[in-house]
Amino acid sequence: MAEGMDKADLLDLHMLVEHVGPLRAGDHVFREGDAFEAIAAVRSGTVKTYTVDRDGHEHVLGFYFPGEVIGLDGIHGDRYPCNAVALDTVMLCRFSFPKISVLATQLPGLQKHLFRLLSRDIGRAALLAGDWTADQRMAAFLVGLSRRLAARGFSPNRFQLTMARTDIANYLRLAPETVSRVLRRFQQDRLLLVDRREVELLDRAQLDALAEPLLRD
């Protein structure tokens, strides 16, 4: 959902970086209502962000992989508006936000970069809005993961679903059973192979075609 910092920016910033981790699965990076003082780039592992509504139901907002940035949605307040939790072993870099925003006023490239990161995160909402079918949502989710992982140097066709089925379902606003059934049917139709949390995309063209109406815009 978020585009990472490139090498040049990391060089500019390496003096105000604080390395954090390793966090274990279930550890929180920050919680809703915590004072907003830093954003963080994932170095390894997967982070899930979510909120809990007043009925106690969890709402998964997004998943973040190495190179991606979490905490940006705290910018417009002094508190984080959501929780961030490690799904596996996670390493990250914290950037003090006061320091980075001062720096952004001096580095025009950095400010532009931050705005891009923000708007990228907003576009994520396209997955949720609209009345897409379960197949389209699932395909868009997988294609989106694949592209993001590929952009980070991972294999675009074989990867791990580090999040639970219930998290995927919650994120896509589907029932967990539906996620299970769609994956099974995709496998029957030779679109992919899935074994536990391991996925291999086979028919990329067809998955792209399914995902296209969600990912364009």
Add this chain to the structure above:
Amino acid sequence: MAEGMDKADLLDLHMLVEHVGPLRAGDHVFREGDAFEAIAAVRSGTVKTYTVDRDGHEHVLGFYFPGEVIGLDGIHGDRYPCNAVALDTVMLCRFSFPKISVLATQLPGLQKHLFRLLSRDIGRAALLAGDWTADQRMAAFLVGLSRRLAARGFSPNRFQLTMARTDIANYLRLAPETVSRVLRRFQQDRLLLVDRREVELLDRAQLDALAEPLLRD
């Protein structure tokens, strides 16, 4: 969807206002791609904004009543990102955006006001996102209309649906037939009376209860 300008702001601005109208039903205020040079406050009548996707399908974005402001979503580009069309006889005031934005740098209240208008418009998306039932969407639509009209001095319980059923359906992402059926059922259940485009809300408590999960946030 947008909060209007209050009296004090109108006084501040009355020198750079251009009165437009009357427009007849079907006349366009602006079209997608037109150069963005002004925002406009509706003085009377109803305006619908919409886009047309590359498959030729219309997507209704919102409805605007007297006191509400259209064109704000053009701020981040030099072109309007959508069409705005009059649904009935419409009068409006155009505010040159270059002039207003210069003024905003001098009047702190105005700048804050513009930001509030913007964020209010963004919150509208809650109606579309989420997997709400047809009943919830319809109730939220009616309660939302009622509140906005009441804030402008109109009756909160009796009002005209100035837009076609197909527009309501498109906006709520429902089939027109579903809109028709939900309204009929609401009437059977004594939640409201509806005759053609005239609506009277009867059981406000129950409608509020239906709409509540959509309108809170």
Add this chain to the structure above:
DNA sequence: CGTCGGGTTGACCTTCGTCAAAGGCAGTGG
């Protein structure tokens, strides 16, 4: 070996979209 949490599967049912047809109001022209 038992238990526990996540995942899968099947049966069922609700909701809503689609299709087709008919009703009603408005504007037009005879």
Add this chain to the structure above:
DNA sequence: CCACTGCCTTTGACGAAGGTCAACCCGACG
């Protein structure tokens, strides 16, 4: 004044998609 026509709306019948419920499976771990 009255057909005629076109558009919006309603209504009914039907079907597909996906949620719910319940049971079962299976790998992990004590």
